[in-house]
Every structure is written in structure tokens, then in C-alpha cells.
Amino acid sequence: MGVVVAPRLSTVVRRLPLGLVVLAGREALDRPVRWVAVSELEDPTPFLEGGELVLTTGMRLDARNAGPYVGRLVARGVAGLGFGVGLGHETIPEALVEAATRAGLPLVEVPRDTPFVAIGKAVSELIAAEHYDELSRAFAAQGRLTRAALRPEGPRAVIDRLARELGGWAILLDEAGAVRHLAGRGAAEAAGDLGPELERLRRITSGGAPASVALSSPEEHVIVRPLGARRVRGFLAVGIGRSFTPVAHTVVNAAASLLTLAVEHGGEHLAAERRVRSAVLRLLLAGQVEAGCETLERLGERLDGEPLVAVACAGDPEVVLEAAGGEFAAADGDRVVLLVAASRAGAVAAALGEHGPVGVGAPAGLGDLRAGLDQADRALASARRGTARVVRFADLAGQGLLSLLDPGAAEAFSRALLAPLREYGSRADLLGSLRAYLDCNGHWDAAAQRLGVHRHTLRYRMRRVAELVGRDLEDPAVRAELWVALAVAR
Known part of the structure; x- marks a missing residue:
């Protein structure tokens, strides 16, 4: 959830029915009050967490121990001290006022007619109101982000909206760490510094557990989160010039969820397109060239002229298909098959060789792709057995009949x-x-x-x-x- 939403001490003091009067530390009234603690102990700090408004009637306080008492409260990080008069003391001891003034600790006089429980109730109501306002702001921001996600530009609109909601910058990166879209002042400069954090996130999330990286400096606070349900499909990075509040964390989480939905939905479309390409490959290998090319055109693609070279790669299908770029590629059996223009076959095969064994067939026309793929498969079998990552059928044929x-x-x-x-x-x-x-x-x-x-x-x-x-x-x-x-x- 994050830190508890807390009202400022100045807000507590201004509550008219309480009649509180500030006697010291007025310059520190912007401190948040996270709770109210009533104690008559000379040293209540073992029972405090910090951020409390401590209330006391000063039963054990006098001129001798007032200074050490204030010092212990300041060291513990309390929000302020409320002193109830009219019981143990008719007025607040001067030594206590002087010690609080020196330490910069807000010291508030509580009239006898104001019960400590009334102050506790007031602070509790203010915390509840602050929390409600926080939830309202978070829900409103989530609504605006959701409407942005429904726009035609989708993820780009979410990034633009997120930067405005935070008053900072936001960057959407793909799986490889390349910037897909950025918005907000300073985003372009920040994008160049994210490489080490992305690599760190990849290592953290390699076991499948969700994770994020938070960076802080006096000038900027940054959060980097992976996107994707089953595996990392991208990254979201956001930065602001102040600490992230609970509202800001909620807004970032909402944006990350919307972007994850977008990249996963895009992944489903990609998977469907890959299935169509596999079907096109089967049509081409069966000699149904016209039907295969027509189906491919419905995807907005086409085979880049003739002659074509069949390339078979035995690396991880996901990795190879990503590395294929704009080339026609389809998963088929235990390898990925590419149909590449003869002029680019060498460069494509060399690039794929970084991901697994590669076999390259001889140039062939659309009607001879079956023979070209057979050649690529024979070359791939040789690459799997040998030390060369890329084997061409032409080189294989020159090694003699047995190599075939x-x-x-x-x-x-x-x-x-x-x-x-x-x-x-x-x-x-x-x-x-x-x-x-x-x-x-x-x-x-x-x-x-x-x-x-x-x-x-x-x-x-x-x-x-x-x-x-x-x-x-x-x-x-x-x-x-x-x-x-x-x-x-x-």
C-alpha cells in the first residue's frame, strides 16, 4: 500500500473546536501526523515509530529533564508535542518551551477543556479524509489512463497521459530495450541511461517473478517495470522530481497493467499471423503458389521476387522469428524456415547463425521451393553435426556424395x-x-x-x-x- 496518508500538523492545529495554540516550532508545522500517542513516561520513544503527535500532561517533566525529553522526541522523529495544561501544570514549563524552540520541535498547548481523545479522533478523521481523497485521485487518474488506452494510438496515448498525470516523463521500451515512445521533459535524456537497469530487470525476472527497479537521487526518482504476463515483452520507465506518493504508485501500476494488456494482445495477433505464415509455407511447398501468395497478401506482405533461397534455422523459434525482421519466416517442425531474396540470403543466414545452426539452400523459383527447402534441411543437418554455424548446400555438395x-x-x-x-x-x-x-x-x-x-x-x-x-x-x-x-x- 505504501506509507499511510497523513494530514499536516498545521491542519490538526487549525481544527477550531480543539483550541490548540502553537508555542514553538511553527516553521515545522508542515510535518505529517501519522498517529496520536498519549504518554506520561519520561522516555516514551521505545513505544513510538516516528511521525506521531505525542500528548502529555507533563507529570514527570520539570526544568531539569525538559531538554533531554525534547531531544529524545526529536531523535525519534515525532511530528510534534501537545502539552495539556490545567492538570499537572497550569502553564507549560518555560524550560520545555525553550528546549522545543531550540530543537525546532512543534509544541502545542492543549486547553484543559480539550480531551486528548478528541485530538485522536480528529487526526483519525483527517487520515480517513486524506485516504479518501487519495483513492479518488487515483481512480480519476486510472479512468483517464483507461480512456487513453482505448484511443487508436493505444500504448502511445497511455504514455502521454501518464507523463501528464505524474508531472514528469514516461518511456515505453520494447523487449530489446529500444524506445517505442516517450513523453515528458527529460525523457529523451533518461532513455539513454536505462540500459543497465533493463539488464538488471532481465536478470531479476528470469525466474518468472514480477519485479521492478526504483532509483532515487536528489534531483530525480525513477521506476522501471517489466511488461508482460508470461514473459518480458517490454518495459515501462517513469521519472519525477520528487518521491513517489501512494497515488503516484497507483497511477504507475495502472499504466503498467494497461500496457501489459496491450503488448499481450499484440502478442496474440502476432501468434495468429505466425500461424497464417506456417499455412502459407505449406501451400508453397505443396506447389499451390497462387493460393499461398494470395493468402500472404491478405496480411499485407509479399514474397520479394525470385529467385528465392530457403533458409532453415534450428534456434529457439521465438528468438529466430524475432530476429527474422521483415523477412518471410514460419515455424515448421523443429526449425524455422525463411524464404529470402537471393541477394540477401548471405547476410540473413549470418545473422541467424548467432541464434542456432543454419542451413541454406540454392536459389530457386516459387515452383521449386520444395527442392530448395530439402537442400536447406540437408545443410542444416550438417550444421547440427559439425562446428560451422552456417552451412550452404552448395558447399555441402562439394564435399562428396556421403555428405548428402x-x-x-x-x-x-x-x-x-x-x-x-x-x-x-x-x-x-x-x-x-x-x-x-x-x-x-x-x-x-x-x-x-x-x-x-x-x-x-x-x-x-x-x-x-x-x-x-x-x-x-x-x-x-x-x-x-x-x-x-x-x-x-x-
Whole structure:
């Protein structure tokens, strides 16, 4: 709730029925009175919190202890001292008046006909009235902020209204800390100093707990709050030249709630647009180019000419989609797919490489996007396995046939095809003989010489290989399959 709303001591003194008279400390009558405490103790401070109007009849006060008594009250931070006359003292002791004057402590004479309880009631009524006025001001400000939020400019209008309500400045920032809108004197200068506080807020809120940062200096008081229900989607920063009152805190909280609704509602629209883009991607890959482009145009977008390059990125979908900027991007399966003009593909892929492995296909027309995405996926698979963050299909193709194969499928194929040769019980090394035969392109003499055996021995072994694998080694396709199986095994 914040500090208790309190009336000024001057307001309490002016209450006509009480008949209070100020004898010292008139210059400090603007102090807030947070409660009334009645005590006849020589040292009541252990029972005080500060901000009270202390009432006493001075039963234990005299010229000897008046100075220390006033000193203890001042050190405790009381609002003032009310002295009831007509009981223990017909008048307030002069030593007490002098001590209060020296210390600047408001000293008020309470007539005998004014009960202390009447002063307590008056202060309680004033606190209630101040609290009601505070609530009224807060509700009125909330109403004005809500009406601003309903205007076409929405969040911008809320920021403008908030700066006027506080008499200071207000800034709306996006998730990355970029200024979306600002209002109020000094806002532009303050925006450049918020970076460290935004980073601090990101660390504080990383566990999901809501938090805010408050900064104070003699010249300015600042509050920075994150915006968003499930995750941080932006920030609100406000600054004024005085301490934030409970009303000001209430106004800031109301503005933050309205802005959170706005950014979350905008997030729902963004999610819907992303679902449409995923549908457009499926249409394009299915060859329904006209339908896909027409759907995209309904979003106010279009594919930027031909040829296009398919880019597949395996980073966090939320992060990658944000990083895509104005490029066509859609989440699909376990990666995000972008369709980028060929002239920008290199720069886009390099930027996305900071967020995860990236595969880049070859340039393709709208009708060939399926093949382009297949290439990007093959390149992405290589990027996931290797150390390079960005892999282009053109570079991958230059690394040989094996780099284009799925590693798991190729290994399973190799094990199954070569299993009979590994299990062959003879001392003859059929795998080594087959490898030499294929490396020598089927030349018997060259292969036999490499193995150090007679060519008839090699012919015998190849007949055993053909029988065990059930393949005709004279068939070029069979020899290619066996070469791939041996290369994978190696």
C-alpha cells in the first residue's frame, strides 16, 4: 500500500473546536501526523515509530529533564508535542518551551477543556479524509489512463497521459530495450541511461517473478517495470522530481497493467499471423503458389521476387522469428524456415547463425521451393553435426556424395549390407578384398597386386562376396552401393 496518508500538523492545529495554540516550532508545522500517542513516561520513544503527535500532561517533566525529553522526541522523529495544561501544570514549563524552540520541535498547548481523545479522533478523521481523497485521485487518474488506452494510438496515448498525470516523463521500451515512445521533459535524456537497469530487470525476472527497479537521487526518482504476463515483452520507465506518493504508485501500476494488456494482445495477433505464415509455407511447398501468395497478401506482405533461397534455422523459434525482421519466416517442425531474396540470403543466414545452426539452400523459383527447402534441411543437418554455424548446400555438395546422406540411415544400410561379409568364417578378408576391387575400378590385376594375392584368388573371393550379399558385382549400381557401404563403414 505504501506509507499511510497523513494530514499536516498545521491542519490538526487549525481544527477550531480543539483550541490548540502553537508555542514553538511553527516553521515545522508542515510535518505529517501519522498517529496520536498519549504518554506520561519520561522516555516514551521505545513505544513510538516516528511521525506521531505525542500528548502529555507533563507529570514527570520539570526544568531539569525538559531538554533531554525534547531531544529524545526529536531523535525519534515525532511530528510534534501537545502539552495539556490545567492538570499537572497550569502553564507549560518555560524550560520545555525553550528546549522545543531550540530543537525546532512543534509544541502545542492543549486547553484543559480539550480531551486528548478528541485530538485522536480528529487526526483519525483527517487520515480517513486524506485516504479518501487519495483513492479518488487515483481512480480519476486510472479512468483517464483507461480512456487513453482505448484511443487508436493505444500504448502511445497511455504514455502521454501518464507523463501528464505524474508531472514528469514516461518511456515505453520494447523487449530489446529500444524506445517505442516517450513523453515528458527529460525523457529523451533518461532513455539513454536505462540500459543497465533493463539488464538488471532481465536478470531479476528470469525466474518468472514480477519485479521492478526504483532509483532515487536528489534531483530525480525513477521506476522501471517489466511488461508482460508470461514473459518480458517490454518495459515501462517513469521519472519525477520528487518521491513517489501512494497515488503516484497507483497511477504507475495502472499504466503498467494497461500496457501489459496491450503488448499481450499484440502478442496474440502476432501468434495468429505466425500461424497464417506456417499455412502459407505449406501451400508453397505443396506447389499451390497462387493460393499461398494470395493468402500472404491478405496480411499485407509479399514474397520479394525470385529467385528465392530457403533458409532453415534450428534456434529457439521465438528468438529466430524475432530476429527474422521483415523477412518471410514460419515455424515448421523443429526449425524455422525463411524464404529470402537471393541477394540477401548471405547476410540473413549470418545473422541467424548467432541464434542456432543454419542451413541454406540454392536459389530457386516459387515452383521449386520444395527442392530448395530439402537442400536447406540437408545443410542444416550438417550444421547440427559439425562446428560451422552456417552451412550452404552448395558447399555441402562439394564435399562428396556421403555428405548428402542421412548419417543414421547410411550407417544402418552399411551394417545390413556388409553383415554377411563380416560374419564369413574363412580366413579370407572379404571386406578388404572387396574394397581393393572397388578402389581399382574392377581391374583384377591391379587389385590382386594391391592385396598381394593371385588374380584367381581375388576372383574366387569376389564370387563369394556376390553369393553372400546376393548382388551381381558386374552391375555398376551394385558396385556403387557397396562402395557407399564400405565408405560409411570406414
